[in-house]
Amino acid sequence: MKEKSTVSLPEIEGVVMGHRDGHGFVVRDDGQPDLYLPPNEMRAVLHKDRVKACIVRYDRRGRPEGRVTEILARSGSPIIGRLLHENGVWLVAPEDKRYGQDVLIPKGATGTAQPGQVVVVELTEPPALYGQPVGRVKEVLGDIDDPGMEIEIAVRKYGVPHQFSEGALAEARALPDKVRAVDRRGRVDLTDVPLVTIDGEDARDFDDAVYCEPARVGRGKGWRLLVAIADVSHYVRNGSPLDIDAYDRATSVYFPRRVIPMLPEKLSNGLCSLNPGVDRLCMVCDMLIDAKGLVQAYQFYPAVMHSHQRFTYTEVAAILQNTRGAEAQRYAAMVPHLLNLHDVYRALLAAREARGAVDLETVETRIVCDEAGRIERIEPRTRNDAHRLIEEAMLAANVCAAEFIATHHHPGLYRVHERPSADKVEILREYLKALGVPATIGDMPGPRDFQALSKATADRPDAPQIHQMLLRSMQQAMYSPHNVGHFGLAFDAYTHFTSPIRRYPDLLVHRVIKAILKGERYRLPVLPIPGEAQAKLAKRLEERGASEAMKRSRGRPSSEVLGWEAAGLHCSANERRADEASRDVEAWLKCKYMRERLGEEFAGTVTAVTSFGLFVTLDSLYVEGLVHITELGGEYFRYDERRQELRGERTGVRYTLGSKVAVQVSRVDLDGRRIDFRLVREDAAAEGRPERGSSRPGGRTPREPNAEADEVADTPPSRRAGKGGRAPSAPAPASSRGRGTASSGTGKGRRSAPRAAGAGSAAQSPVSGRGRRARPGRG
Template sequence: MSDPHYHREAEKYESPIPSREHILSFIQEKPKSKRQLFELLSLEDDQKKAFERRLRAMVRDKQLSCNKSGVYRPFSNRGLLSGTVIANPKGFGFVALDKGGKDLRLSSQQMKLAFHGDKVKVRLLNRKLDAEIVEVTETVSTLVGRLHIDHQRSYVIVDDKRIKHEIQIVKLLEGCKDNQVVVIEVLTSPTLEKNATGKVTSILGNYLDEGVEVDSAIHRHQIPSTFGEKALQESANLPTKVMPKDKKNRVDITNLELVTIDGEDSRDFDDAVYAIPSENGWKLIVAIADVSHYVKEGTELDSESLERGNSVYFPHRVVPMLPEAISNGLCSLNPKVERLCMACEMEIDSLGSLLNYKFYPAVMLSHARLTYTEVNEMLENKESPLRKKYSRIKENVDYLYGLYQTLRISRQKRGVMDFDRIESQILFDDKGKIENIVARKRNDAHKLIEECMLMANQAAAKYLQTENEDFLYRVHPKPTPEKVEITRQFLTAIDLRLDGGLEPDTSDFAKLLKKAVGREDENIIKTVVLRTMKQATYTPKNEGHFGLAFEDYAHFTSPIRRYPDLLVHRAIKRSLSNKKREQSQRMAEMGTHLSMTERRADDASRDVEQWLKCEYMRDKVGDSFSGVISGVAGFGLFVELSDIFVEGLVSVRDLKEDYFNFDDVHHQLKGQRGGKIYRLGDTIKVKVASVNLDDRKIEFIPVH
């Protein structure tokens, strides 16, 4: 069949190719691949490239569509795919499809039509999984950013660097000034020709004001931070102390010298501990605040707590999961006041193995509010005045320490990985600005409490599993063979070995970390091993906890600040009262949501911490520091300063002594001419070149 538009094409092109109409007539009857069209249209080799360009143009102009198998069909709005936009700070993006599967790619041009987080309908353009946005079905409603006002216009630069759009402000609030951090409501989505528009709904404060960075992060990460009136009313209706009727059917353990051990700045105490030697080894009682008694399923308070998922901890502020009347009052195990609790009583043998356990609702009384520092001093110094001050409970502290030493043996026997990495602690002055960044010290008191909580969490999972109850495990899957291989290649390059083949177990990693102790690059090795691990999640399906080497593990010990723990408490109560509930699909959905809220909290906390560190470094531009290479990429080196725990980038363009090639196997940059090597874990001296608060980035240059 000849092309009816051949002459028109011949006037335009020396070697004419089939017209668009002619191509469509072939595809109208039955979709066809590019190769089939080559044959049907009898194309010569010198015509094929031009023909391919025409097919792409017809897809662009919405005459044809092309699926991922490379089959062309007449364009139709049917078969569109729904998903969520995931933006990359470099400008391009992806669409995570609602139905799952591989993400589709969006060009920088397509990203001009949507924000990160928008719900969209897209069309697949080709087998490379490129897509185009057909419709924004649900746009992000609020954004936070810095307001710019000049004599011509007002606009906001969004705080989230994944959103590249300027938002044109069509309505300001009274009191709006240039350089304020504001929350805006998006009124219209962006197009290729026009910016999005919005109106200011609240002013968070002036840029650099105390606390503005936290408010900004709360909005940016969409963390619920205010309770609704109904939830607050439900909270206000609760008693302020334990009522006689609430003590019914509870074991009275007020005579046991239970104590809380927390940080100096803690305000909510949800766990108390008591230990005593027994015939087999030790008896340990972990008493946890009974939040489930007051926060009932189906209430507004419960609904809002689930939405939050957890408390969010910023360097000098907390967004609590529950109203403060509950978290710091009624459910906090404050000293010398009766509190309702769920007790986990455990028998532990002399090798640290869990022999037996039981759970029961109880009434308790904390006999002392101790801090980690106080307990550590009591353990290290038998003549400490604190032992006199706390004479009534010092025996419990000594027994707890004896139990801890037993549990430490069990930990080593299981082969638990020791990630006791140095972490930073930000110290603030009276104005809320950073005074210093120091190493956060973990002592034996921290580890003692940690081991007690691990045992109680394990007991809760074991108990509920045998009861076949509806709850969430805390699961930490095995690392993938691919990640293990990458880590092993790095370790080989620094003369370390990871045993265990493609599927090393926890003890293989534990042995490796033991070998790293005392090395200059110890912290880096721990970082690399951490990156090998998968993220822990909440799920009703038990897959064990790889990092802790537990077959059964759940979160039971912090119901004030984690919703999964509250679910575990409810499940234990149902089981004890023979009101068991079979596993439900809703629990799987809650597991997905609560895993997300945990990541959201971590991201927001990290975000604020990085901003504060950048602010702290602003007046140190030009100063030199020594650091350790904490990451290597093709574009440069990440360096963590040794004394103040701040990370920044040395761009490869500033390594002027040579041309450097990236070796991803050995995590290093190697000079092409001189052979100079910058390797992960190496020490390096750097100078602070610049600090960008908006992007939360610090740039270093090497000092030779």
């Protein structure tokens, strides 16, 4: 690798993001557009390496292409792949195809691994311009078809901590099995209050319990709402081994049939879970809410509670729908309390409407697996009043927690959601204009503007795709000590207080509230930041944290402010990591599910349009795949970003968001987590030709389940992988990598055959009048 360039070009620092086609990108620290790296520049670097690079040219659309000038740090991430033995050479073909080279394994470095098994590799020699990387087998995971292998791969691929330290386990074992007399001191006794938990059928840990009763608020009627949250901070002490492990994880990670918890099971499913029929320690947000749904008074206090019933959403919904039905008869003593909860929910819902919170309904899906871990079916989740009741109660408690911290001028972590960027607002405005939507938005839209657009377009046949674009224009929510409000929920201050069993920011908020109640100041422990994140955090602290802190302090930010900033960035990054790992496992399962349906035909809905094709979601299975542009017929298709459509220049055939199409499953790439469709017949295009404002109402875009009340804000603006919502390009035909003696592991350890015509990358497919040539994107 060249050490330092002698060319006097400005150097840019960033992290390499490889692409399965062999090229890559430098994700720049300064937030500017990614720097494209051609395949020859990727030979001496690997995915996730930190580098310096310089811009050497721009393409005709003004996008920069670069050259690596220096490797600052090699990624410490292990590589997971299949061990192959070919022509006397041992090698590992990475499961993550963004690592563009196979890893050579010396004969004595294979350990106990057998050919074809999935292994974890530790690099001993990095790649060079004329040499492949070399490594040794560090861990054997098993055979590719072993149940749960997709999860074992994902947790290592994304660096999800999945084993607790000995110190944390020892500390957990030393904890009591139940609440002791000493633990009750200084706490309010709520054991006689009929608090209940309401969760899904498959929930194992119970963070929150609720109770409501009518109350006088001023001269009018209202309610007293109690939200009791498990007091994790009583058992997880500041800076203890348990605390360090919880901080490292930052969140629980949810997979089909398995959870990797933030805390050991003794805490997450036992001592800190509000199980029915046992006493538990809790922190309570005790609120007085008026008839308009406004919180007029609140207080926080530590308490001891006793859950009087564990309800499911289905049970509560049935009781609310029919107070004389079988479920109501079964829980007759609790029915009046549930009706009180429903009454306060309706008031809170009215207040939500009045403040202009953005509320975009989407279809959530649930994967149902068999005992072997294979998908049996994918079904939509039905949201009912019981779901919304709990969400509104949790929102109210979270807002009170944020206001409590802000009022006492104590540092803490807020859940912030900034307003949409000017670029995204402009894209949305152009899209609405192209569709002929009469309502529009200004340069600085507020939540009410989005709410008004949602309502104004609700009855249009193309409402699903309009609401999808509204969702994509949103920013991502994150954790920060700088309270800039929550745009999507229309709150001036918002935080996360209600799930300390599975989210570390909530645990920090509990500690801050306790410190304020005691008249003290909470100090963050000195917690380790994983090595891979240190450089990224340092840069972001310099650019974001320091600048924002200096605006407020008019000087150098204190170490305390920077500590909170680091905690917020770390928790936000690990939240994204958990989401990516969960999506990866679900994509694997869906690919295995669809391999059994090769050649079958389905009705589908276009859920994304790119320059290289259409992403289609099957209406009956909720599985998404790509119809490559070369499958759309023998003419030139032009991509219109404003309209989010592909239009045939000769025939005028249009494919846009929400178009209904008939497709056939043509190819499934398990390693690439990719499903390819082809149009069943040419006349299917006629269904994809809606005139302006008259698209057929297709199935709404299924999104990953998110039980959070602020799901609108926490959903990435684009469901595609890649920075800034850039859609991934289609994979290119398989080609030789490395020195020519190495092959990737597919099937029986052999490299897959080249793809059929029309299934390759948009960048590498011959146009021949059939498709639009496009520069490859990050995927």
